[in-house]
Amino acid sequence: PVAGDFGLPDDLPPPGEVVFTAAGDLGATSRTRRVLEAIGRVGADFHLALGDLSYDETPSAEAWCSMVADAVGAGHPFELLVGNHEDDARVDGFIRDFAACLPDRMGSSGDYGVEYVFDAGPLRVVMIAPNLTVDGVDYDYTAGARRAWLLARIDEAEAAGRWTVVGMHENCVTAGVKSCEVGESLIDDVIAHGADLVLQGHEHNYQRSHQLRCVDAGRTTAGCIVDTDGEFVADAGAVLAITGWVGRYGYEVDPDDPEAGYFAVLAGPGSPGFGPGFLTIVASDEALTGTWTSVDGTATDRFTIRR
Secondary structure, three states: OEEOOOOOOOOOOOOOOEEEEEEOOOOOOHHHHHHHHHHHHHOOOEEEEOOOOOOOOOOOHHHHHHHHHHHHOOOOOEEEEOOOOOOOOOOOOOHHHHHHHOOOOOOOEEEOEOEEEEEEOOEEEEEOOOOEEEOOEEEOOOOHHHHHHHHHHHHHHHHHOOEEEEEOOOOOOOOOOOOOOOOHHHHHHHHHOOOOEEEEOOOOOEEEEEEEOOOOOOOOOHHHEEEOOOEEEOOOOEEEEEEOOOOOOOOOOOOOOOOHHHEEEEEOOOOOOOOOEEEEEEEOOOEEEEEEEEOOOOEEEEEEEEO
């Protein structure tokens, strides 16, 4: 992490580039509002909401959607993904209700809010729901037709020369409080097929990995780490970014965790200069650049993958 007087990214992209923001675990607190308003000021092409949406902090899904639209701007593409709080367990609502009031605005194919794909400029986004159940369907990508569908979408993007971003709610390797819920094989598969960036929520903190060619849950395997300097070469591996620190209380990160060695940045409530925020990604034909913005702090993080 680099400390300084950082606000929103100030290097606005030239025409033809695509900009998006990403964050999950949102809620409806005053912190949520500050983060969403900052997201709105970016002027991005779309936002990826990585699951766990309202936490039942509004009277209804419709009220939460209205809060979001008021903060980021009516009509802004705010692309939803189911989390463990909106699957069939309905801990804090149901994804179908949220998707009805914040509908797809990116021309996606598939099942919006659960398992879908869209292209934007030089970018392909694939959103999936591993380890979750929606409408009685268990979303398991470790084998069979669902795995084949996912890997085919990544292969298509690779063949077309697009950057590929894969979004999901839950985690595998993390130096926070969660365990490997989505499975090592899923992460290894998407990396092997050419994903450039894997986005997750679930942990209420910010963690950004080195460039990885694989993961081993429960330990750090040096052979899985490709590059560590934040300036990466495309097609050598993927960056994993956990961005789930918005309106809810933060989860601590542990630099001594057995999986901490996979990560370049570990930021939680005890991390100087860091606070709730979001990731901004700028995609051009030549580069994919990510910048973390802490709305209540002065620290940031930046990484770039270049062709």
